[in-house]
Amino acid sequence: MPDGKYPSTPRVDAWDKVRGAAIYAADDARPRMLHGALAVAAVNRGQIVSLDVERARAAPGVRLVLTHQDMQGVQSAGFLLGGGFAFQSFQPMLSPAIHYRGQPIALVVADTVEAAQHAASLVAATYAVEPFQLSLDAPAQDIVAQHGSPLPQATYADKVAGDADGAYAAAAVKVDATYLSPPQHPNPLELLSTVAEWRDGTLIVKEGSQNSGAVRHGLARQLGLDPARVQVLSPQAGGAFGQKNSHQSHTVLAAVAARRLDAPVKLVVSRSQGFHGASFRPASRHRVRLGADRAGRIAAAIHEADQQTSRHDLFPASFTEMTARLYGIRNFRGHERMVRTDVQTPGYMRAPFEHPAGFAFESAMDELAYALDMDPVALRLANDTTVDPLTGRPLSSRHLAECLRRGAERFGWARRSMAPASMVERDGTAIGWGVACGAHKAAASPAAARLEAFADGRIRLAVAGHEMGQGIRTALANVLARRLSVDPRTIEIIVGDTRAADQHLTAGSWGTASATPAADAAGERLIQALRSLDPGYSGGAPAEVLRRAGRASVAVEVATKAPGQPDAVFQRLQGGLPAVQGPEFPDFVSMSYAAHFAEVRVEPRTRRVRVPRIVTVVDCGRVVSPRTAESQVRGAAIWGLGSALREISETDGRYGGFVNADLAEYVVPVHADVPEIDVGFIDEPDPRLNALGVKGLGEVAMTGVAAALANAVHHATGLRIRELPIRLDQLLAAPAARPT
Amino acid sequence: MSDAEGDCGTQGLPHPNRREVIAAGISLPVVAGVASGIAQPASTPAPERIPLRVTINDAPYELSLDPRTSALDMLREQLSLTGAKKGCDHGQCGACTIHVDGRRVVSCLTPALQLEGRQVVTIEGLAPSSGELHPMQQAFIDHDGLQCGYCTPGQIMSAVACVREGHAGSADQIREYMSGNLCRCGAYAGIVAAIQQAAPRMGG
Ligand code: FES
Ligand code: FES
Numbered sequence: 005m006p007d008g009k010y011p012s013t014p015r016v017d018a019w020d021k022v023r024g025a026a027i028y029a030a031d032d033a034r035p036r037m038l039h040g041a042l043a044v045a046a047v048n049r050g051q052i053v054s055l056d057v058e059r060a061r062a063a064p065g066v067r068l069v070l071t072h073q074d075m076q077g078v079q080s081a082g083f084l085l086g087g088g089f090a091f092q093s094f095q096p097m098l099s100p101a102i103h104y105r106g107q108p109i110a111l112v113v114a115d116t117v118e119a120a121q122h123a124a125s126l127v128a129a130t131y132a133v134e135p136f137q138l139s140l141d142a143p144a145q146d147i148v149a150q151h152g153s154p155l156p157q158a159t160y161a162d163k164v165a166g167d168a169d170g171a172y173a174a175a176a177v178k179v180d181a182t183y184l185s186p187p188q189h190p191n192p193l194e195l196l197s198t199v200a201e202w203r204d205g206t207l208i209v210k211e212g213s214q215n216s217g218a219v220r221h222g223l224a225r226q227l228g229l230d231p232a233r234v235q236v237l238s239p240q241a242g243g244a245f246g247q248k249n250s251h252q253s254h255t256v257l258a259a260v261a262a263r264r265l266d267a268p269v270k271l272v273v274s275r276s277q278g279f280h281g282a283s284f285r286p287a288s289r290h291r292v293r294l295g296a297d298r299a300g301r302i303a304a305a306i307h308e309a310d311q312q313t314s315r316h317d318l319f320p321a322s323f324t325e326m327t328a329r330l331y332g333i334r335n336f337r338g339h340e341r342m343v344r345t346d347v348q349t350p351g352y353m354r355a356p357f358e359h360p361a362g363f364a365f366e367s368a369m370d371e372l373a374y375a376l377d378m379d380p381v382a383l384r385l386a387n388d389t390t391v392d393p394l395t396g397r398p399l400s401s402r403h404l405a406e407c408l409r410r411g412a413e414r415f416g417w418a419r420r421s422m423a424p425a426s427m428v429e430r431d432g433t434a435i436g437w438g439v440a441c442g443a444h445k446a447a448a449s450p451a452a453a454r455l456e457a458f459a460d461g462r463i464r465l466a467v468a469g470h471e472m473g474q475g476i477r478t479a480l481a482n483v484l485a486r487r488l489s490v491d492p493r494t495i496e497i498i499v500g501d502t503r504a505a506d507q508h509l510t511a512g513s514w515g516t517a518s519a520t521p522a523a524d525a526a527g528e529r530l531i532q533a534l535r536s537l538d539p540g541y542s543g544g545a546p547a548e549v550l551r552r553a554g555r556a557s558v559a560v561e562v563a564t565k566a567p568g569q570p571d572a573v574f575q576r577l578q579g580g581l582p583a584v585q586g587p588e589f590p591d592f593v594s595m596s597y598a599a600h601f602a603e604v605r606v607e608p609r610t611r612r613v614r615v616p617r618i619v620t621v622v623d624c625g626r627v628v629s630p631r632t633a634e635s636q637v638r639g640a641a642i643w644g645l646g647s648a649l650r651e652i653s654e655t656d657g658r659y660g661g662f663v664n665a666d667l668a669e670y671v672v673p674v675h676a677d678v679p680e681i682d683v684g685f686i687d688e689p690d691p692r693l694n695a696l697g698v699k700g701l702g703e704v705a706m707t708g709v710a711a712a713l714a715n716a717v718h719h720a721t722g723l724r725i726r727e728l729p730i731r732l733d734q735l736l737a738a739p740a741a742r743p744t
Numbered sequence: 745m746s747d748a749e750g751d752c753g754t755q756g757l758p759h760p761n762r763r764e765v766i767a768a769g770i771s772l773p774v775v776a777g778v779a780s781g782i783a784q785p786a787s788t789p790a791p792e793r794i795p796l797r798v799t800i801n802d803a804p805y806e807l808s809l810d811p812r813t814s815a816l817d818m819l820r821e822q823l824s825l826t827g828a829k830k831g832c833d834h835g836q837c838g839a840c841t842i843h844v845d846g847r848r849v850v851s852c853l854t855p856a857l858q859l860e861g862r863q864v865v866t867i868e869g870l871a872p873s874s875g876e877l878h879p880m881q882q883a884f885i886d887h888d889g890l891q892c893g894y895c896t897p898g899q900i901m902s903a904v905a906c907v908r909e910g911h912a913g914s915a916d917q918i919r920e921y922m923s924g925n926l927c928r929c930g931a932y933a934g935i936v937a938a939i940q941q942a943a944p945r946m947g948g
Contacts (some may be wrong), residue, residue: 021893022881024867029828064790118812242894335815473892639930667836
């Protein structure tokens with residue numbers, strides 16, 4: 005299109021997906037396949053005293069039972085944030101130690117799923133139990149400030165600009181409030197699944213992952229293998245949402261069993277076991293203080309937060325990296341602490357820090373708007389910026405004000421009356437309209453790509469990246485199709501395959517901004533190669549050129565990296581380690597932005613909250629795949645809704661673990677919950693970040709949605725709920741603040 | 745053998761031990777210090793295999809099955825029909841939805857032996873021929889009613905049944921009657937739009 009916008013094209017893998025022909029890890033079904041099932045710890049902390057696996061071993065169909073006594077020589081893969089590859093440093097089943105309820109204590113492998121599950125139920129253990137703690141209200145020795153900790157201080161030190169405490173003390177209008185965000189589980193619909201097999205001394209693993217490179221190098225480290233002897237295939241993940249962003253604890257168990265049995269082993273971790281077997285969104289508590297003048301110019305913001313980590317790892321938070329940059333607030337202080345709890349190490353669930361931080365900060369902004377008696381959109385517009393408050397560097401692009409203006413227009417915000425509980429239906433249903441913004445770092449990683457064109461018409465791109473449903477294949481196909489002037493359907497895209505390209509973690513909304521520039525550069529290189537065969541070539545089907553030149557194929561390779569990254573990042577890419585730059589780049593700072601407008605309806609007697617509509621307008625730079633991008637924004641709005649009104653992983657202080665560990669008790673939005681979601685894009689490229697002008701989308705689109713809903717609930721009822729999810733008990737406990 | 749009326753459930757089962765397998769799969773015992781899993785007599789004898797005759801996607805099958813096997817595991821692990829997905833194994837997500845005698849059931853809660861004599865259709869058998877799509881499949885593509893695709897076979901099988909049941913009269917009715925099919929990616933709006941597109945094209 006002349007304005008540079010990309011057309012809305014169908015998802016390239018939809019044809020397979022609607023036929024059940026897209027292949028996920030557990031879809032590997034073969035006659036000789038053996039099946040694994042885990043037995044897990046029934047206590048939250050302590051030591052295994054005795055482990056009786058005899059009945060399991062004797063059960064019909066059982067081939068093998070592995071316990072910690074059978075894992076000699078296996079190492080930890082190391083913690084993702086400590087130079088390793090796994091979501092936690094602790095590898096279960098290497099010792100009798102129990103660090104959390106639900107931790108695997110034995111793997112049973114049998115001829116059939118039924119035999120394996122039955123035998124796993126026969127594993128019996130006794131434990132010496134130790135006390136544990138799960139609360140953010142931990143003793144002082146369990147609380148670690150990130151500032152001054154062993155964590156890299158360039159990233160995790162306090163975020164300070166100006167003198168926030170002084171400016172806050174002097175401010176005319178102030179807000180000081182504390183917000184709570186609960187533990188949550190990503191629950192991608194695909195269960196954690198691994199198929200492991202050995203062929204001629206090479207370990208081949210199929211697993212839905214966002215980080216096949218880390219699975220590969222993690223297994224190599226754990227088993228003492230040359231990484232060249234490990235191949236990981238992850239062509240599709242059935243959703244991931246951060247839970248599949250690193251090496252999992254169960255994978256090596258399947259690999260060891262497959263080696264012992266010299267047969268492929270499929271291990272599907274049950275839904276309930278998945279609540280303990282992989283990472284989750286940790287609980288966090290946020291105190292936000294805002295100080296403004298009477299015109300609504302915010303002079304100071306102080307954001308202090310505690311976040312749950314495990315006892316064995318320091319999983320840090322980056323809440324204030326975002327909130328410091330959401331507005332042009334010159335005096336800012338952000339301070340984060342980690343609270344040790346006895347759980348598996350938590351991790352990165354979609355908008356891991358931005359969502360809870362956004363709920364807190366954007367709720368506080370709404371509280372400030374009411375303290376000022378100022379329209380909440382106007383307050384936000386009054387605090388816009390073109391400069392990054394933390395570094396003083398320019399923002400590469402920022403269209404947040406335009407997101408707010410367009411969103412307000414689409415939503416009909418001008419018709420809102422400011423007073424809480426002032427919009428009421430005839431039947432007493434309270435109507436609430438809320439607004440909130442979100443920001444997310446725009447980051448990028450190195451990427452390697454190999455592009456091959458064949459005389460028979462095929463074009464094949466292999467690139468670092470993973471398809472978890474966000475639509476990366478479609479984005480890659482669109483970019484390459486435009487560069488080469490070919491039909492996107494003629495391009496085969498290979499992602500998540502360590503045999504085809506070195507694989508980097510696909511997360512943090514940097515996937516598209518990292519992989520599509522590599523694809524585009526590869527396309528450019530291919531055009532040059534075709535021109536050397538035919539100087540007149542100016543795009544179109546490469547097959548013609550190849551046939552005329554008598555060539556079967558031509559291949560090119562490129563490697564790209566983020567602005568300012570040193571060449572050393574390519575070694576990290578090859579080693580399966582994250583090498584991400586952003587939001588800070590040498591000459592600028594890059595963020596994506598979103599503005600959300602939400603309507604809630606609160607029923608007069610039951611206080612049930614329904615959400616009829618959400619409007620989201622996003623500034624994610626150039627939109628390279630409009631159709632999948634819209635779907636991603638809708639999904640993110642639904643995630644915000646789930647987070648605001650439904651999702652909490654309940655813990656039990658007596659027994660430990662997560663008690664609502666299934667899809668009936670862990671409540672996620674269903675069809676009947678889902679509102680009309682109107683999606684808009686600014687679609688202005690950010691050429692400083694990469695040649696295509698792509699920023700990130702998947703997480704910014706969720707950031708702030710929960711606050712928009714909470715602010716709408718306040719507008720409907722006058723009740724300020726500062727703890728997620730918002731539930732009936734909170735709305736019923738307070739006196740109804742509505743006219744009749 | 746089975747005289748249950750097509751729905752998932754355990755009535756009509758010769759050995760109702762599917763429940764035992766389910767319990768073993770999910771249980772996290774709450775009594776500290778006790779083993780995970782449910783105590784069972786040692787060395788349970790191998791369950792006797794039981795014959796099953798069933799038609800799947802118009803093809804007749806004669807099988808011999810462990811009575812604990814779910815319809816889902818039979819399809820996936822024994823017949824390599826892996827279109828139906830396992831998202832929970834507990835009837836909570838709908839990813840495993842198939843048609844049995846034209847009615848939608850969650851195959852993870854359907855004992856395979858309950859399919860005796862029945863007509864089963866899975867996502868692999870929905871399209872009229874291999875190069876074509878069912879109108880519902882095409883509508884899912886047109887409205888991008890999917891992201892990761894993991895829930896998609898179940899959504900589509902459920903959607904086709906929803907239309908045939910006469911429960912696709914309005915967007916609200918579709919939402920109500922599709923609420924047993926979770927989509928964690930949140931492709932719900934596209935799914936509802938797809939069902940509205942496909943319903944009039946599905947004919948009788
Ligand atoms: S797998 Fe059957 S309903 Fe979830
Ligand atoms: S498309 Fe991913 S769960 Fe529905």
